[in-house]
Amino acid sequence: MSVFEAAGPLPIQTPTARRVRVLRRIARRPVAVIAIAVIVVIYGAGLLAPIVAPSGFNESDLLHRNEGPSWDHLLGTDNLGRDLLSRAIWSAQTTLVISVLSVAAGGLALGVTLGLLAGYLRGPVDYVIMRLAEIFHSVPTLLLLLIINASLRDRVEEWGQSLDNLTGQEWIADYASYFLVLVVLSLFGWPGIARLVRSQVLALRQSEYVTAALAAGASTPRIVFQHLLPNVSNLLIVALTISLGSVALAEVGLSFLGIGIRDHPTFGLMISEAVGLSNVREHPHLILVPGFFISALVLSINLLGDQLTDVLSPRRR
Amino acid sequence: MPAGLASYITRRLLIVPVVLFVVSFVAFALGRFAPSDYVQIQAGNRASDETIERIREERGLNDPVPEQYARYIGNLLQGDFGTSATYRVPVDDVLLPRLWVTLQINVVVIFLTWLIAIPLGTWAALKRNTWLDPASIAVFLFFSSVPVLVSTPLLQLLFAAKLSLLPSGGWSDATHFGIDLGLLSKKAILPILILTLPSVAGLARYMRAQVIEVLDQDHVRTAHAKGLRGDVVVIRHVVRNALLPIVTLLGFEIAALFAGSIFVETLLGIPGVGQFAYESVNSRDYDGIMAIVILGSTLFVLAMLIVDVAYGFIDPRIRLGEGLRQ
Numbered sequence: 001m002s003v004f005e006a007a008g009p010l011p012i013q014t015p016t017a018r019r020v021r022v023l024r025r026i027a028r029r030p031v032a033v034i035a036i037a038v039i040v041v042i043y044g045a046g047l048l049a050p051i052v053a054p055s056g057f058n059e060s061d062l063l064h065r066n067e068g069p070s071w072d073h074l075l076g077t078d079n080l081g082r083d084l085l086s087r088a089i090w091s092a093q094t095t096l097v098i099s100v101l102s103v104a105a106g107g108l109a110l111g112v113t114l115g116l117l118a119g120y121l122r123g124p125v126d127y128v129i130m131r132l133a134e135i136f137h138s139v140p141t142l143l144l145l146l147i148i149n150a151s152l153r154d155r156v157e158e159w160g161q162s163l164d165n166l167t168g169q170e171w172i173a174d175y176a177s178y179f180l181v182l183v184v185l186s187l188f189g190w191p192g193i194a195r196l197v198r199s200q201v202l203a204l205r206q207s208e209y210v211t212a213a214l215a216a217g218a219s220t221p222r223i224v225f226q227h228l229l230p231n232v233s234n235l236l237i238v239a240l241t242i243s244l245g246s247v248a249l250a251e252v253g254l255s256f257l258g259i260g261i262r263d264h265p266t267f268g269l270m271i272s273e274a275v276g277l278s279n280v281r282e283h284p285h286l287i288l289v290p291g292f293f294i295s296a297l298v299l300s301i302n303l304l305g306d307q308l309t310d311v312l313s314p315r316r317r
Numbered sequence: 318m319p320a321g322l323a324s325y326i327t328r329r330l331l332i333v334p335v336v337l338f339v340v341s342f343v344a345f346a347l348g349r350f351a352p353s354d355y356v357q358i359q360a361g362n363r364a365s366d367e368t369i370e371r372i373r374e375e376r377g378l379n380d381p382v383p384e385q386y387a388r389y390i391g392n393l394l395q396g397d398f399g400t401s402a403t404y405r406v407p408v409d410d411v412l413l414p415r416l417w418v419t420l421q422i423n424v425v426v427i428f429l430t431w432l433i434a435i436p437l438g439t440w441a442a443l444k445r446n447t448w449l450d451p452a453s454i455a456v457f458l459f460f461s462s463v464p465v466l467v468s469t470p471l472l473q474l475l476f477a478a479k480l481s482l483l484p485s486g487g488w489s490d491a492t493h494f495g496i497d498l499g500l501l502s503k504k505a506i507l508p509i510l511i512l513t514l515p516s517v518a519g520l521a522r523y524m525r526a527q528v529i530e531v532l533d534q535d536h537v538r539t540a541h542a543k544g545l546r547g548d549v550v551v552i553r554h555v556v557r558n559a560l561l562p563i564v565t566l567l568g569f570e571i572a573a574l575f576a577g578s579i580f581v582e583t584l585l586g587i588p589g590v591g592q593f594a595y596e597s598v599n600s601r602d603y604d605g606i607m608a609i610v611i612l613g614s615t616l617f618v619l620a621m622l623i624v625d626v627a628y629g630f631i632d633p634r635i636r637l638g639e640g641l642r643q
Contacts, residue, residue: 031451031455131332134332134336135332135335135336135339135340139336139340139614139617139618141572141576142572142575142576142579143575143594143609143610143613143614144340144343144344144610146594146598146606146610147344147347147348147606147607147610148347150598150601150606151347151348151350151603152347152350155350245462249462249464252464252466252467253464253466253576253579253580256466256580257579257595257598257599258598258599259598268466271464271466271467272466274470275466275469275470275584276470277470277473277474277477277478280470280471280473280474281474281478284471284474287467287470287471288471290467291463291464291467291471294464294467295459295462295463295464295467298462298463298464299458299459299462299463302458302461302462303455303458306454306458
């Protein structure tokens with residue numbers, strides 16, 4: 001930061017002004033801008049998949065199978081003659097849905113709430129929450145994902161079926177695999193965030209503005225959400241951004257193990273279908289297309305996280 | 318013993334059995350809860366309902382889950398992991414030779430990772446005001462962002478098929494039932510390379526951040542001010558202090574490596590624990606999955622324990638204050 005800013009009187013900033021300043025600082029960083037652009041393009045394509053995808057995800061052109069890029073199929077076709085660009089776009093939709101939902105449920109809802117409570121209330125609440133986090137933290141995540149998914153998958157699909165029958169709907173069972181993957185990823189997404197929030201709150205709860213709020217008679221939820229949360233948000237934004245990337249990667253692994261999303265293309269499924277050596281040798285585009293998109297997305301998310309740390313972290317300011 | 322260390326170690330020790338109990342019980346209950354039941358898998362599709370019911374009764378599968386769990390743990394403590402539905406032999410006969418293969422590869426990977434990542438991360442931190450810094454971060458992030466499932470087939474294609482530099486397979490069953498040292502052969506290079514790249518990238522990035530943090534501290538300035546040589550300051554004052562928090566990452570590294578092994582071993586046909594995990598999940602071999610979950614969790618929890626206790630010895634702030642990984 002420039003010397004002049006430090007020397008002058010501290011400017012009084014409204015939250016909006018502060019946000020604008022942060023956004024400006026991000027906009028000055030080319031790496032951050034490129035990363036945001038890539039994320040917006042991939043997530044945006046996913047969001048608008050029904051409009052932008054050249055064809056449906058299961059439409060096959062049997063006369064053109066395993067073909068390289070052409071004008072009809074910009075990124076080529078797979079062994080069933082399905083358009084790879086379209087499948088990648090539909091996969092982006094899956095990735096968008098599961099990353100946003102599981103980060104919102106696991107990181108934001110569970111992680112932030114539990115972290116705030118543990119840090120602010122301390123005592124037995126803190127103890128229980130932190131021991132739980134420790135247990136979740138002490139198990140190899142993938143192994144538990146494995147066993148939960150492997151053993152619950154059929155059950156959840158059965159439940160979906162019976163819910164369908166009960167309510168006269170026809171779609172619930174189709175989303176059973178989404179439901180399971182989301183629950184499992186959210187369940188393991190909260191401890192890291194909760195720890196982060198808690199440690200911040202522990203440091204902040206002694207500060208004067210909390211004492212002032214207490215003296216003014218503010219209730220616990222008000223202090224926690226109105227006063228503490230905004231001050232934790234910088235670190236939180238970085239952590240949540242990065243977890244978007246790890247969820248996207250986790251999906252690839254789950255799909256390869258046959259316990260991911262079903263009946264809808266995902267990057268993980270596309271990669272799993274393409275990984276055989278003979279496949280890779282003869283039709284490298286089958287793995288390059290999904291591999292490129294998922295890597296570009298995760299790389300951009302990580303780069304953005306890194307840039308945001310620089311911009312938002314209090315130490316460097 | 319330094320103040321508070323005993324109670325710190327006790328606290329850490331107490332959580333080990335709790336974690337192992339919770340994990341194994343949850344995993345066990347889930348396995349029993351699953352509808353595609355493993356008797357059916359073992360008995361085959363043509364077995365009649367009566368046969369299946371008889372086997373269930375004989376094996377005590379109709380008992381309450383806690384009772385079955387107690388029996389399972391009892392057997393486990395005597396070294397009986399059950400029978401692998403895929404291989405139709407006791408699970409430990411399959412698991413132990415495979416564990417040996419995976420361990421050899423993983424130990425080399427961890428060793429290489431630390432050997433490369435620590436100097437690399439330090440170097441990147443020292444170059445922090447040059448163009449090399451953003452470049453090195455981008456490279457680190459790139460290697461941690463490409464899924465192993467994508468890098469494995471591509472590197473395999475490059476080194477084995479196109480350049481014919483490395484063998485891409487050659488792992489036989491004899492390897493995993495014998496005592497063949499996989500390390501001594503060229504076939505181990507490719508999996509080690511694939512697993513080391515992301516691991517180095519991740520660790521180097523943390524190391525860089527830690528070194529930068531330490532570089533800004535007063536004691537480093539003091540060391541410079543009193544006229545110590547630059548490299549002495551870096552090695553004795555910066556790297557040593559930066560390494561402390563990095564050590565705690567070892568536990569996570571082991572877990573991540575194990576996860577990576579599942580994919581790499583499956584794709585390259587390496588007869589290790591990872592491949593067995595893949596086969597077990599695919600064929601719903603619950604005794605196999607259980608054995609892997611218990612083995613993996615135990616290794617992981619013990620690694621975390623050792624790291625935490627060692628850390629408690631080194632850094633008094635940990636045992637006296639709040640936990641470390643906040």
